[in-house]
Amino acid sequence: xxxxxxxxxxxxxxxxxxxxxxxxxxxxxxxxxxxxxxxxxxxxxxxxxxxxxxxxxxxxxxxxxxxxxxxxxxxxxxxxxxxxxxxxxxxxxxxxxxxxxxxxxxxxxxxxxxxxxxxxxxxxxxxxxxxxxxxxxxxxxxxxxxxxxxxxxxxxxxxxxxxxxxxxxxxxxxxxxxxxxxxxxxxxxxxxxxxxxxxxxxxxxxxxxxxxxxxxxxxxxxxxxxxxxxxxxxxxxxxxxxxxxxxxxxxxxxxxxxxxxxxxxxxxxxxxxxxxxxxxxxxxxxxxxxxxxxxxxxxxxxxxxxxxxxxxxxxxxxxxxxxxxxxxxxxxxxxxxxxxxxxxxxxxxxxxxxxxxxxxxxxxxxxxxxxxxxxxxxxxxxxxxxxxxxxxxxxxxxxxxxxxxxxxxxxxxxxxxxxxxxxxxxxxxxxxxxxxxxxxxxxxxxxxxxxxxxxxxxxxxxxxxxxxxxxxxxxxxxxxxxxxxxxxxxxxxxxxxxxxxxxxxxxxxxxxxxxxxxxxxxxxxxxxxxxxxxxxxxxxxxxxxxxxxxxxxxxxxxxxx
Amino acid sequence: xxxxxxxxxxxxxxxxxxxxxxxxxxxxxxxxx
Numbered sequence: 001x002x003x004x005x006x007x008x009x010x011x012x013x014x015x016x017x018x019x020x021x022x023x024x025x026x027x028x029x030x031x032x033x034x035x036x037x038x039x040x041x042x043x044x045x046x047x048x049x050x051x052x053x054x055x056x057x058x059x060x061x062x063x064x065x066x067x068x069x070x071x072x073x074x075x076x077x078x079x080x081x082x083x084x085x086x087x088x089x090x091x092x093x094x095x096x097x098x099x100x101x102x103x104x105x106x107x108x109x110x111x112x113x114x115x116x117x118x119x120x121x122x123x124x125x126x127x128x129x130x131x132x133x134x135x136x137x138x139x140x141x142x143x144x145x146x147x148x149x150x151x152x153x154x155x156x157x158x159x160x161x162x163x164x165x166x167x168x169x170x171x172x173x174x175x176x177x178x179x180x181x182x183x184x185x186x187x188x189x190x191x192x193x194x195x196x197x198x199x200x201x202x203x204x205x206x207x208x209x210x211x212x213x214x215x216x217x218x219x220x221x222x223x224x225x226x227x228x229x230x231x232x233x234x235x236x237x238x239x240x241x242x243x244x245x246x247x248x249x250x251x252x253x254x255x256x257x258x259x260x261x262x263x264x265x266x267x268x269x270x271x272x273x274x275x276x277x278x279x280x281x282x283x284x285x286x287x288x289x290x291x292x293x294x295x296x297x298x299x300x301x302x303x304x305x306x307x308x309x310x311x312x313x314x315x316x317x318x319x320x321x322x323x324x325x326x327x328x329x330x331x332x333x334x335x336x337x338x339x340x341x342x343x344x345x346x347x348x349x350x351x352x353x354x355x356x357x358x359x360x361x362x363x364x365x366x367x368x369x370x371x372x373x374x375x376x377x378x379x380x381x382x383x384x385x386x387x388x389x390x391x392x393x394x395x396x397x398x399x400x401x402x403x404x405x406x407x408x409x410x411x412x413x414x415x416x417x418x419x420x421x422x423x424x425x426x427x428x429x430x431x432x433x434x435x436x437x438x439x440x441x442x443x444x445x446x447x448x449x450x451x452x453x454x455x456x457x458x459x460x461x462x463x464x465x466x467x468x469x470x471x472x473x474x475x476x477x478x479x480x481x482x483x484x485x486x487x488x489x490x491x492x493x494x495x496x497x498x499x500x501x502x503x504x505x506x507x508x509x510x511x512x513x514x515x516x517x518x519x520x521x522x523x524x525x526x527x528x529x530x531x532x533x534x535x536x537x538x539x540x541x542x543x544x545x546x547x548x549x550x551x552x553x554x555x556x557x558x559x560x561x
Numbered sequence: 562x563x564x565x566x567x568x569x570x571x572x573x574x575x576x577x578x579x580x581x582x583x584x585x586x587x588x589x590x591x592x593x594x
Contacts, residue, residue: 073586080579084572212593219586232583267568274575278582 001145005403012182012407013414017163020175024167030447034100034426036169036259043177044269047256049277050176050415052246053183055137056386058412061281063385065288069216071230073282075530078240083274086248087267089497094254095263100430101423102254102493109496111504112435117511118492119431122251123424125485127457130420131464134160137413138465141406143307144390153465156413161458164418165451169259169426172418176256179411184280186408189401190393191283194290197396199297206343207293213342213352214296214359216289219282229528238530242483245490245533251423291392296339302328302369304384304391309373317376324369331361417461425454483529484522487536488514494537495544506547507540514539 001009027033039047064072090105099105103122107115138152163171198207211217221231247253247270260266302325303309312321335358342351370382393405429450438445488511495507518536521527527535 070586077579077583080575084575088568088572208589208593217590217593219590220583221590222587271571271575275578278579282582282586 001402001406002399004399005406008400008403009407009410012404013410016175016178016182016411017159019178020171021163021166023174024171027168027170028447030443030450032170033168033447033450034430036173038261039173039259039265041260041265041268041272043173044257044260044265045272046180047173047176047259048253048269048273050180050183051252051256051419053180053412054133054416055409055413058183058187058284058408059137059140059386059389061284062288062291062389063387065216065285066292066388067385070219070282070285070289071221073219073278073285074221074230074232074235075239076278076281077232077235078237079243079277080274081240082243082247083270085244087270090248090493091257091266091270092263094258095266099258101251101427102249103251103427103431106492106496110507114492114504114508114511116431117508118489119427121485121489123427125481126250126252126420126424127460128464128481130417130424130457130461131468133413133416133420134461135465135468137409140386140390141409143305144387144394150466153462156410156417157458157462157465160414160417160421161455164421164458165454168450169255169422172422173256173259175418176415179415182411183408186404187284187287190405191287193397193401194287194294197294198290207290209346210293210296210339210342211289213355216292229530234530238534241490241533241537242486242530245486245537249486249489249493251427252419255423255426256419288389291388297336299329299332301391302366303373304387305381306391308380312373312376315376317372320372321369324365324372328362328365331358331365334358335362421454421457421461424457425450428453428457483532484518487518487533488540490533491537491540495541499541499544502544502548506544509547510540510544513543
């Protein structure tokens with residue numbers, strides 16, 4: 001990176017962290033530390049968006065657009081509906097009960113064991129995922145920029161722990177507001193710059209035409225196939241359940257909107273997210289599609305993780321790679337001629353067909369390059385789509401903008417991790433420490449405990465990130481873990497809200513059975529992970545109803561402490 | 562605005578915006594298929 005990039009990167013991060021820490025200085029009350037409690041709707045909205053936007057959102061989503069086109073946007077179709085349902089149902093209840101965590105509601109509705117089991121599921125899942133939200137961007141940045149991996153992990157972790165511990169929920173919200181502003185500005189500039197870098201004679205419509213001819217403009221797919229991961233129907237059902245579960249029961253999100261100054265501010269924040277999230281994902285995917293169009297005119301690397309390519313060039317397979325690259329050059333020229341013919345008569349099916357068959361040849365050579373990398377080192381990562389966007393930025397963006405885009409990735413990593421640590425610390429103190437271990441201590445004691453638990457979870461996250469590279473399968477497992485736990489968690493809240501006659505013991509049995517069922521489905525079936533949420537949720541509802549039909553209803557415990 | 566009747570209108574605005582986007586994206590898919 002250029003010195004200007006370093007100034008932009010360090011300057012923007014230092015300003016954001018410094019301002020957030022300053023705005024939340026001197027908090028002495030544990031209530032303000034945990035709740036925040038006085039945010040305007042726009043702060044709530046930006047904090048909610050920043051919590052969901054991890055670094056992988058900005059690294060992977062354009063890569064997904066490049067490889068598979070626009071279809072992934074359908075995954076978010078359920079989000080606006082989830083925002084409306086939550087604003088109308090659970091948010092008023094949380095606000096009325098003045099809870100710190102979502103799980104406190106479960107004790108007022110069911111009993112202590114249901115509250116603590118659900119809180120425990122959250123701690124396991126989010127505790128592991130927090131480490132991954134540091135590690136995933138660190139591995140990519142260290143690969144492309146040559147930074148030491150452990151130092152990158154440590155820097156992201158230490159900065160996040162510093163401001164999250166010092167200012168609690170308010171510091172997280174304040175930093176997230178500015179982090180999200182940097183992310184939105186960075187991505188908008190990137191979008192404009194890619195448009196500017198397309199060939200001069202090419203209009204935006206032509207670019208979409210080329211992308212469409214090569215199958216990248218498949219935005220909405222109404223086919224009822226269950227083996228296609230992203231369709232309109234899976235987005236409106238599985239996607240809706242994921243978003244309901246995530247925003248309704250995951251404390252890292254619940255804590256963001258509960259920090260609204262009133263019910264109105266919390267609701268408006270969520271509804272704003274419902275308005276802008278789908279277009280935001282659409283444009284991030286379109287960014288990837290436009291990079292794909294750019295690489296129709298400029299030869300892309302045969303494999304986007306160039307560190308892996310460099311390893312092959314230095315090893316015994318170098319000659320085979322060179323051979324493959326010469327063939328790649330020849331097919332690329334062939335495809336470019338096909339592209340010229342397509343652009344001169346875009347409505348002819350023959351020119352479109354020729355372009356598609358040339359693209360298939362390019363894909364086949366890329367697959368052979370991946371096989372070559374895997375044969376040289378079976379542990380090598382052959383999925384290179386996460387590197388497409390960052391490689392494009394480093395190769396083609398002007399100085400300054402490169403620094404801003406690396407800052408976007410850091411902001412995303414830090415905002416998602418900070419929300420997670422803040423929520424983990426809060427849940428540990430409120431749902432376990434204060435509720436069951438030290439129920440009668442004073443304000444200062446709980447404030448210190450909240451800070452120490454947040455530091456503890458920060459250490460867990462950094463240690464997980466440090467050892468994640470040794471445990472390839474674990475990373476995949478953590479990614480799936482969210483889907484395994486969310487369904488039963490959502491089920492508990494739905495039962496609590498809609499099935500008034502179901503008591504604590506019945507729903508507790510429901511969670512245990514549903515959790516086992518989802519794990520069995522994961523191990524023994526090939527059902528897509530989006531459906532785990534639906535299955536887990538439905539299982540809790542069904543088992544709770546069966547159990548409560550056999551037992552008389554249990555009267556709820558009034559405590560929400 | 563806490564218990565205001567304007568909330569349903571806002572909810573419909575969010576759902577309507579989603580519906581308008583889905584229609585626009587469907588047209589985009591058709592045009593550039």
